[in-house]
Every structure is written in C-alpha cells, then in structure tokens.
Amino acid sequence: MTLPGIFSPDKLNRDDPAPAYRRLQTLVSEAIASGELKPGAALPSERELAVQLGISRVTVRKAIVGLVEDGLIVQRHGSGNYVAGGPERLVQSLSQLYSFTEDMKSRGREAGTRWLSRERAQANADEAGLLGIAEGEMVIRLRRLRLADGEPIAVEWSLTPASVLADPQDVGASLYETFRARGYKPARAVQHFTAINVDAETAKLLQIPVGSAALDIHRITRLEDGRIVESSRSIFRGDAYDFVAELGIGA
Amino acid sequence: MTLPGIFSPDKLNRDDPAPAYRRLQTLVSEAIASGELKPGAALPSERELAVQLGISRVTVRKAIVGLVEDGLIVQRHGSGNYVAGGPERLVQSLSQLYSFTEDMKSRGREAGTRWLSRERAQANADEAGLLGIAEGEMVIRLRRLRLADGEPIAVEWSLTPASVLADPQDVGASLYETFRARGYKPARAVQHFTAINVDAETAKLLQIPVGSAALDIHRITRLEDGRIVESSRSIFRGDAYDFVAELGIGA
DNA sequence: CACCATAATACCAGAGTAATACCAACATAA
DNA sequence: TTATGTTGGTATTACTCTGGTATTATGGTG
Numbered sequence: 001m002t003l004p005g006i007f008s009p010d011k012l013n014r015d016d017p018a019p020a021y022r023r024l025q026t027l028v029s030e031a032i033a034s035g036e037l038k039p040g041a042a043l044p045s046e047r048e049l050a051v052q053l054g055i056s057r058v059t060v061r062k063a064i065v066g067l068v069e070d071g072l073i074v075q076r077h078g079s080g081n082y083v084a085g086g087p088e089r090l091v092q093s094l095s096q097l098y099s100f101t102e103d104m105k106s107r108g109r110e111a112g113t114r115w116l117s118r119e120r121a122q123a124n125a126d127e128a129g130l131l132g133i134a135e136g137e138m139v140i141r142l143r144r145l146r147l148a149d150g151e152p153i154a155v156e157w158s159l160t161p162a163s164v165l166a167d168p169q170d171v172g173a174s175l176y177e178t179f180r181a182r183g184y185k186p187a188r189a190v191q192h193f194t195a196i197n198v199d200a201e202t203a204k205l206l207q208i209p210v211g212s213a214a215l216d217i218h219r220i221t222r223l224e225d226g227r228i229v230e231s232s233r234s235i236f237r238g239d240a241y242d243f244v245a246e247l248g249i250g251a
Numbered sequence: 252m253t254l255p256g257i258f259s260p261d262k263l264n265r266d267d268p269a270p271a272y273r274r275l276q277t278l279v280s281e282a283i284a285s286g287e288l289k290p291g292a293a294l295p296s297e298r299e300l301a302v303q304l305g306i307s308r309v310t311v312r313k314a315i316v317g318l319v320e321d322g323l324i325v326q327r328h329g330s331g332n333y334v335a336g337g338p339e340r341l342v343q344s345l346s347q348l349y350s351f352t353e354d355m356k357s358r359g360r361e362a363g364t365r366w367l368s369r370e371r372a373q374a375n376a377d378e379a380g381l382l383g384i385a386e387g388e389m390v391i392r393l394r395r396l397r398l399a400d401g402e403p404i405a406v407e408w409s410l411t412p413a414s415v416l417a418d419p420q421d422v423g424a425s426l427y428e429t430f431r432a433r434g435y436k437p438a439r440a441v442q443h444f445t446a447i448n449v450d451a452e453t454a455k456l457l458q459i460p461v462g463s464a465a466l467d468i469h470r471i472t473r474l475e476d477g478r479i480v481e482s483s484r485s486i487f488r489g490d491a492y493d494f495v496a497e498l499g500i501g502a
Numbered sequence: 503c504a505c506c507a508t509a510a511t512a513c514c515a516g517a518g519t520a521a522t523a524c525c526a527a528c529a530t531a532a
Numbered sequence: 533t534t535a536t537g538t539t540g541g542t543a544t545t546a547c548t549c550t551g552g553t554a555t556t557a558t559g560g561t562g
Contacts, residue, residue, distance in 0.1 A: 016292075018333075045538075076528080077540050078528030193444065194466060194487075196446075212448065213446035214464065215444070238445050242444065271508075307510075512556105513552100516550080519546100520547080523543080526539100527541095530537080
C-alpha cells in the first residue's frame with residue numbers, strides 16, 4: 001500500500017533548514033500520527049523513496065533507521081519496511097507527560113471522559129499528606145472514566161488543591177489544559193506503577209472480567225517551583241494500553 | 252517549520268543601539284518564546300544567517316553562543332543549530348531505571364539471581380527478527396529468577412547475539428556489566444510496560460496464585476550505533492514491586 | 503591604552519549526502 | 533523446484549556543508 005501523495009518532493013519542506021533525513025523522519029512520523037499511514041502498512045522501497053523524493057538512498061536509510069529506533073517502523077530484509085504495530089494497541093510514552101486527551105488526539109482516536117464524581121471538600125489527613133497542604137484545607141476530588149472511541153480504557157481519581165482549581169465543574173476535556181489556562185503550568189511528575197487484579201467495581205467500569213490484570217499508576221505532578229498541583233491514581237486496562245520508557249546513558 | 256521571514260535584515264532592528272549579536276539573540280529568543288520557532292526546529296546555518304542578515308559570521312556565532320548559554324539553542328557540530336527541547340525527550344538513565352541490584356539496595360533489600368537456564372542456540376525466525384540478525388545465527392538465551400531477600404520478585408528472559416556474548420556461562424551478576432567488559436556498551440533502550448495475568452508456570456516460579464497481576468516488560472537495548480545488544484522480557488510480581496518514572500513536560 | 507564589537511579570511515573536524523558496487527533475504531513466476 | 537527480480541543491508545569513495553577555531557585588521561568607546 002503506497003500512498004504517492006505522502007512521498008513527493010514538495011512534501012519534504014525545502015524551506016526547513018533541517019537535514020533531509022530529519023525532514024523525512026518528520027514526514028513519516030507525522031503521517032503515522034495522523035493515521036495516513038496505518039499500522040502494518042508498507043512503505044515504498046528505499047530506492048523508490050530516494051527517486052520519488054529526489055534524495056540519495058543513504059539519506060533515506062538514515063531516516064528509516066531513526067524511525068526504527070523510535071519504534072515507528074519495522075524493517076524486513078528482502079521484503080520492505082512497514083509501519084510498526086499490528087493489533088492496534090495504545091501506547092503512552094513515559095518520557096513526557098502527555099494528557100490523555102492530547103494523546104488520543106495525536107492518534108486520531110476520539111478521547112472521551114465520563115465523570116463519575118466531582119466534589120469540593122476538606123482534605124483529610126491522607127490527602128493533606130499527598131498534596132503537602134494542611135488537613136482541612138479545601139481540595140477538589142475528581143473521579144472519571146477515560147474512553148477511547150467510546151471504549152473505557154482507564155478509571156482515574158485526581159486530587160488537586162482548591163487553590164489551583166476552585167470549582168470542579170470548571171474542568172474541560174483536559175485537566176492539565178485547565179491548570180494551564182489558570183496559570184498553573186505542570187512541569188514535572190513522578191509516577192509509580194505496578195500491576196493489580198481489578199476488583200468487581202473497577203471491572204464493571206472498565207468492562208473487563210473481575211481479576212483482570214491492570215496497570216495501577218500513582219502520579220504526583222508539580223509546578224516548576226515544586227508545588228504539587230495534582231495527586232492522581234489511574235487504573236489502565238492491561239489489554240489495551242502500553243507504556244513506553246526510553247532509557248539512555250547519562251543525562 | 253522555519254519561517255525564512257524571521258531572519259531578514261529588517262528584523263534586526265537597526266534603531267536599537269545594542270550590539271548586533273545581542274539583537275540577533277533577542278530576535279531568536281523572542282521567536283522561540285512566541286512559538287514561531289518550535290522545540291527541535293533547525294536554524295539556518297551560521298553562514299546563511301550571516302548572509303541573510305548582512306552581518307559577519309563571527310557576530311552570528313557570538314549570538315549563538317549566548318543562546319546556547321541561555322539554554323535555548325543546541326549546537327550539533329557538522330549538522331546545525333537547533334532549538335532546544337522537542338524531540339530531545341527526557342531520557343532516563345538506563346542504569347538508574349534498570350539496575351535491579353542497585354534498586355534493591357536502595358530499598359534496603361538484598362538482590363539475588365537464580366539461573367533457570369542458559370543456552371547457546373541458533374536463532375529462530377522470531378528471535379532473528381527481535382535482534383535484527385539472520386535466522387540461524389547463534390544467540391544466547393538466558394532465563395533467570397530475580398530475588399529480593401531470597402523471595403522471587405521477577406522472572407526474566409534475555410536474548411542476546413552470540414557475537415556479543417559467546418558463552419552463557421560468562422554472565423556475572425549484571426548482564427550489562429558483562430557486555431561492557433566485552434566492549435559492548437549499552438547506550439539506549441526502549442521498554443514497553445503492560446499488565447498481564449500470570450500463567451501457571453510463571454505463578455509457580457514467582458510463588459503467587461495463578462492469574463495474579465504482574466507487570467510485563469519488554470525491552471530492546473542498543474549500542475550507540477543502533478545495533479541491538481539484547482531483547483528481554485521481564486515479569487514482575489504486581490504485589491511486590493513498583494516502578495518509578497520521572498516525567499518532564501514536553502513542549 | 504584597554505576592551506569590545508565586527509569583518510574578512512583561512513583551516514580543521516564532524517556530519518550529511520551522493521554515487522556505486524556487492525551481498526543476503528525474500529517474493530514471485532515459470 | 534529453480535530461476536529471476538526486488539528488497540533491505542553493508543561498504544567504499546568522494547564531495548559538500550556544517551560547526552569550531554584561529555588570525556589579522558579596523559572601528560568605537562571609556
């Protein structure tokens with residue numbers, strides 16, 4: 001499956017001073033992100049790409065290698081290069097903090113949220129400890145189901161100081177966007193994750209069998225100055241969601 | 252991505268009595284702040300900037316050095332100058348995230364290893380695909396149990412090309428240390444995390460009930476030049492181990 | 503005078519790119 | 533099954549472009 005429109009010389013954006021191999025990487029990764037290139041789809045051969053784009057095959061290969069390292073492309077010797085992924089599985093990076101909504105959008109999936117509860121209350125001792133505030137201070141408790149194309153993917157609890165978000169009804173599609181709009185810019189987060197067997201209530205919400213394995217993620221998100229803006233817990237279905245961590249040597 | 256219009260002589264604000272290099276610094280940092288120059292974007296070459304702006308290359312370089320010191324620009328010798336951030340994700344330390352021994356020590360627990368099997372064999376088609384080698388080439392298959400204070404925590408499979416590690420008996424406490432001692436320095440890895448319900452065999456090894464939730468981690472580790480040095484799978488008990496990931500905010 | 507800013511020029515080291523050749527693996531046709 | 537064509541994979545040589553460094557020279561300012 002070749003889509004000639006994707007790989008024409010004008011698509012390489014000659015105005016961009018970046019090296020050609022990088023521009024090709026960008027072209028392909030954006031086509032994959034937008035859904036124009038589907039998982040499992042074959043790319044034109046390296047020789048063909050070189051001709052179509054008016055660049056050297058070495059340059060094409062360098063781009064392909066980068067895409068392979070990013071996990072977007074799979075090379076099959078003698079057969080061709082293919083977009084990675086078969087049975088579509090949602091993957092979220094652990095290197096950057098993405099909001100669920102942005103993540104789904106970048107994949108051409110429709111993100112949805114079903115609110116289970118939203119309340120404003122006084123922080124109990126546990127909550128105060130989590131947020132680094134005094135017991136009794138006002139907090140916002142949010143509980144929601146996250147959907148992808150209408151299918152439940154995760155159930156989430158978020159706890160945030162009322163000083164950051166006064167009214168729980170104020171939250172739009174993205175909690176982080178709401179924070180930013182109010183001048184609170186999430187900068188760093190620490191996540192602890194492990195695996196659990198879901199109880200009956202969660203199983204029902206996620207529409208999976210009781211006892212199914214799920215990823216259990218606790219996250220503390222901070223502003224640049226270290227103040228805690230959110231403490232959350234998310235339970236992601238193990239059968240539909242992967243997390244990816246990129247590791248390197250040194251800084 | 253880059254708008255040629257950013258770098259024309261009239262953009263240098265000749266009415267400003269500040270030195271030219273400072274005016275160029277201002278021009279670039281404002282373009283970055285406004286979003287006109289995105290993280291990861293390439294700047295025109297120093298020579299091109301000098302011509303476009305009608306100034307000396309020395310002056311351009313002085314501005315670039317200032318921007319580098321401010322952390323806004325990254326220089327890549329032979330490649331170009333790029334806006335900082337963007338594709339440069341927060342990359343966590345390979346040794347930090349994946350040294351089981353160090354991790355256990357930091358938790359005040361004693362790490363141990365029990366070898367289940369070590370063999371040298373010819374790569375089947377799946378293994379060849381994972382390692383990017385030819386089917387039939389020699390590989391080393393390692394299977395072990397990871398212990399904390401004598402209690403099984405994880406079961407792991409590692410697959411590595413025999414060119415990297417000829418004799419499976421050579422592996423010391425740390426597989427990566429063994430690679431390094433042989434001149435193969437792991438530089439980057441990608442890990443996929445998901446949650447599974449363990450089967451009977453794994454449950455027996457980990458001494459947990461069949462169907463218990465566990466973290467299932469697949470990792471591909473590469474050398475600096477992109478060659479794959481290891482493909483592994485680890486199953487960590489969900490009730491006894493959690494992973495920590497620190498996240499930064501992307502652009 | 504000392505220091506800074508700027509220009510022009512020269513050269514070096516590293517990365518990017520092109521053209522070419524050949525090999526290994528796979529796909530397809532006969 | 534064999535033969536052929538196409539694919540990715542590797543290597544070599546060569547060239548260009550990039551940032552990096554250095555030198556000499558001139559002008560402006562305190």
